[in-house]
Amino acid sequence: MVRIKGEGKVYQKLRTNDDLNYRYLLHLEILMRQGKHFYMEEQVFPFVCKTKEGKTIHRLVEITTDQAAPQLALLESEVAEETRFSYDRMSAVQYAENWWNSYNPAYRKFDVDCTNYVSQCLKAGGAPMWGAPNRSKGWWYQGGSWSFSWAVAHSFRWYLSGAKQGLKGLEVHTPQELAPGDVICYDFEGDGRFNHNTIVVAKDSEGMPLVNAHTNNSRHRYWSYEDSAAWTPEINYKFFRIGET
Incomplete structure (x- = not known):
């Protein structure tokens, strides 16, 4: 870690009696070095600043999957006819870079937006949608409605494990096997329930993935x-190469 630059942006100010509450986003730019190779990592964290009795307290706002995600549904286990699609990895990565710290108005924004963001990136890369209007079937977004696999981290992970049509992925064993445009799924507690998804946008000098994500917005x-x-x-991690089975 060579250099850190931070900038805060207040988006909400609340007064309660003599107390002031500010909600702000802290945008960090972190210059990383690996040997002779440099790259810039960016992260955005939501904070709340409270002033009470002459004291100022800054606290990171914790966002959990349960705040905005719909109820999980069991994905259908039927085996569909296998089809192939052409995946444009460059277009998926370009979309991920364009929208990593903002929100496309063509889609609904979720408080927990990681899977919604990754799904949008994959769609931008040409991944075909299917299953509408059944929310527990396939992977799709249509007219302000969506499948559970489109927006719920756990459902998306299990969809990728079994999909035989539309969006498909091949599970691999190591992060080194991934390329830009591929996906990583995260079960932070190791309890079998997946909480987060990211999209690979680059590789570092050692061939390890750098990812973009939403919720706590992050780049590289x-x-x-x-x-x-x-x-x-x-x-527990799951690594998926998109467009392969």
Whole structure:
């Protein structure tokens, strides 16, 4: 870690009696070095600042999957006819870079937006949707409605494990096997329930993935998320190469 630059942006100010509450986003730019190779990692964290009795307290706002995600549904286990699609990885990565710290008005924004964001990136890369209007079937977004697999981290992970048509992925064993445009799924507690998804947008000098994500918006973040408050030693990852079966 060579240099850190931070900038805060207040988006809400609340007064209660003599107390003031500010909600702001802290945008960090972190210059990383690996040998002779440099890259810029960016992260955005939501904070609340409270002033009470002459004291100022800054606190990171914790966002959990349960705040905005719909109820999980069992995905259908039927085997569909296998089809192939052409995946434009460059277009998926370009979309991920364009919208990593903003929100496309063509889609609904979720408080927990990680899977919705990854789904949009994959769609921009040409991944075909199917299953509408059944929310527990396929992977799709249509007219302000969506499948559970489109927006719920756990459902998306299990959809990728079994999909035989539309969007498909091949599970691989190591992050080094991934390329830009591929996906990583995270079970932070190691309890079998997946909480987060990211899209690979680049590789570092050692061939390890750098990822973009929403919720706590991040750009070119190291794939393992060991710097996350949600990380635990029991974390479980799933690695998917998109467009392959």
